[in-house]
Amino acid sequence: MANFKARIKVPKKAKKGEVFQVKTLVTHKMETGLRKNKKTGKKIPRFIINKFACNYNGKEVFSSNWHPAISANPYMSFYVRAEKSGSLDFSWTDDKGQVGTKSAKIMVTG
Amino acid sequence: MVQRIEMKPVNRRDILRICGSGALALLSTSMLPGLVYADAKAVASEIKKLIGDKKMTEGRITIEAPQIAENGNTVPIGFTVDSPMTDADHVQSVHIFADENPSPEVASFHFSPASGKAQANTRMRMIKTQNVVAVAQTNTGSVFMAKAPVKVTIGGCGG
Structure with missing residues (x-):
């Protein structure tokens, strides 16, 4: 499994029916495949x-x-x-098929 | 692109030729050599590929984008689609396009009724000043679109 550095922000508690925001940030270069290596002049392959x-x-x-x-x-x-207490599982898949995951728990009250 | 010109007597025809190639060279460097740009047509064909020949209506989508983006490498972009997000009527997917990037697709977002709100934010790259186009598709089959112009001071796609 790929070692993706990811940060997620999920509220610890929420009321049933409440719509809450989830924020995620993952560390990745997101190589476009358009950039050139300045020394060799070769294109750097896409990797996102x-x-x-x-x-x-x-x-x-x-x-x-x-x-x-x-x-x-x-x-x-x-x-x-x-809806229900439980977990939110996040996954990121890159061009090489590697998957990074992270999860968070949420308590739903009421 | 450097033009190497041999020193020899130059006649009118040569001058014309050199000027022509110079202008061409200028044109291609100003557009970053090797990069082919998308345009509104490419966006339209991409949209067609994703959703087919459905009729699009403007509205119901609000694009959140800066009017002027200083750094084209990270332009905050978000959208909200006005939808009740119930099982009977919800937004299934939203596609974002940029009409002058090297490739028009930016991202597709897939929602479900459990999303609660058809709203998302991310950050995108923009090579130059252009329009951002958002297309939303609902489970009832209707398609909405919205457009927002963004001015980019420093482009960000690497060259």
């Missing part, structure tokens, strides 16, 4: 994270496909509606 997904208690609630136009160290924020 092309897929991000968020599962809430095993069910996919949000996902995103990324193209080279996404900045280095991709930031992503989105919303999830609180």
Whole structure:
């Protein structure tokens, strides 16, 4: 498994039905494939994270496909509606098929 | 691109030729050699590929983007689609395009009713001043689009 350095921000508690924001940040160069090595003049091959997904208690609630136009160290924020206590699992997949994961727990009250 | 010109008597035809190639060279360096740009047409064909020949209506999407982006390497970009996000009526996916980047696709976002809100934010690269186009598709089959111009001071795609 790839060692992706990722930071996520999920509230610890939420009321049932509340829509809360999730913020994620992962460290990655996101090489576009357009840059050239200044010494050799050769193109640096494309190497990006092309897929991000968020599962809430095993069910996919949000996902995103990324193209080279996404900045280095991709930031992503989105919303999830609180249903049940459980976990939010995040995964990032890169061009080499490596997957980085991270998860967070959430308590749903009421 | 350096033009090497041999020293020899020059006639009118040569001058014309040199000027022509010079102008060409200038044109290609100003556009970063080797990079082919997308344009509004490429965006339109990309949209067609993703959603087919559906009719698009403007509106319901609000794009959050700076009017002027100082650094084209990280331009904060976000959108909100006005939708109840229920099982019966929700936004399925939103696609973001940039009409003058080397490739028009930026990202696609897939929502579900459990998202609660069809809103997301990220950061993108922009090579120069251009339009950002957002296309949203709902489960009922309707398609919405919105456009926002962004001025870029320093482009960011690497050259």
